[in-house]
Amino acid sequence: xxxxxxxxxxxxxxxxxxxxxxxxxxxxxxxxxxxxxxxxxxxxxxxxxxxxxxxxxxxxxxxxxxxxxxxxxxxxxxxxxxxxxxxxxxxxxxxxxxxxxxxxxxxxxxxxxxx
Amino acid sequence: xxxxxxxxxxxxxxxxxxxxxxxxxxxxxxxxxxxxxxxxxxxxxxxxxxxxxxxxxxxxxxxxxxxxxxxxxxxxxxxxxxxxxxxxxxxxxxxxxxxxxxxxxxxxxxxx
Numbered sequence: 001x002x003x004x005x006x007x008x009x010x011x012x013x014x015x016x017x018x019x020x021x022x023x024x025x026x027x028x029x030x031x032x033x034x035x036x037x038x039x040x041x042x043x044x045x046x047x048x049x050x051x052x053x054x055x056x057x058x059x060x061x062x063x064x065x066x067x068x069x070x071x072x073x074x075x076x077x078x079x080x081x082x083x084x085x086x087x088x089x090x091x092x093x094x095x096x097x098x099x100x101x102x103x104x105x106x107x108x109x110x111x112x113x114x115x
Numbered sequence: 116x117x118x119x120x121x122x123x124x125x126x127x128x129x130x131x132x133x134x135x136x137x138x139x140x141x142x143x144x145x146x147x148x149x150x151x152x153x154x155x156x157x158x159x160x161x162x163x164x165x166x167x168x169x170x171x172x173x174x175x176x177x178x179x180x181x182x183x184x185x186x187x188x189x190x191x192x193x194x195x196x197x198x199x200x201x202x203x204x205x206x207x208x209x210x211x212x213x214x215x216x217x218x219x220x221x222x223x224x225x226x227x
Contacts, residue, residue, distance in 0.1 A: 033213050042217055043217040045214055090158050092213075093213075099209035101209060101210075101211055102147070102164065102213075102215060103164070108157060109157065109158055
């Protein structure tokens with residue numbers, strides 16, 4: 001089954017404790033991205049990647065890092081989480097071939113609470 | 116990418132057609148209209164997209180006006196499971212590098 005998976009689905013942590021949210025897709029997509037969703041602010045893109053070793057900042061990259069060492073994986077790293085990073089996070093992937101980069105597949109989401 | 120405007124909320128009776136409007140009066144000639152939906156706190160789901168012709172798939176129909184300044188997503192027989200936030204996005208196909216801008220969308224509530 002074609003899918004995007006995220007782990008963990010729920011996470012409670014404390015300020016300053018480094019964490020990684022994993023994202024993996026099995027569709028051989030080149031494009032991957034991370035979004036966060038907050039009440040009243042909608043979905044905002046954090047980082048995106050066009051291919052292995054090619055990443056760029058989205059609209060709200062502060063406090064986050066990403067890496068794309070393999071095509072299927074795109075982990076989101078919070079080196080020193082703060083309470084304002086409490087949010088619902090989504091990973092997405094898409095295939096730029098045949099102009100399909102805008103048809104994105106989203107993961108189920110990771111709900112993060114930073115105390 | 117052109118800005119889109121959608122009503123914040125709509126409701127619809129189960130079994131009836133749900134018609135969700137979207138205004139994109141500044142859309143350029145090479146921008147497509149994409150529709151996604153997000154069922155409560157789940158990941159957004161792609162529904163359909165179109166350029167100027169009407170489109171239909173197993174989920175919905177998309178009607179784009181001749182001047183392309185607005186469009187309507189039609190769910191022909193809405194069910195309770197169609198209750199979700201629906202997003203209308205204008206984007207140039209093949210050029211966004213996978214970056215999409217989701218606005219506030221329309222909260223569709225389907226009632227029994």
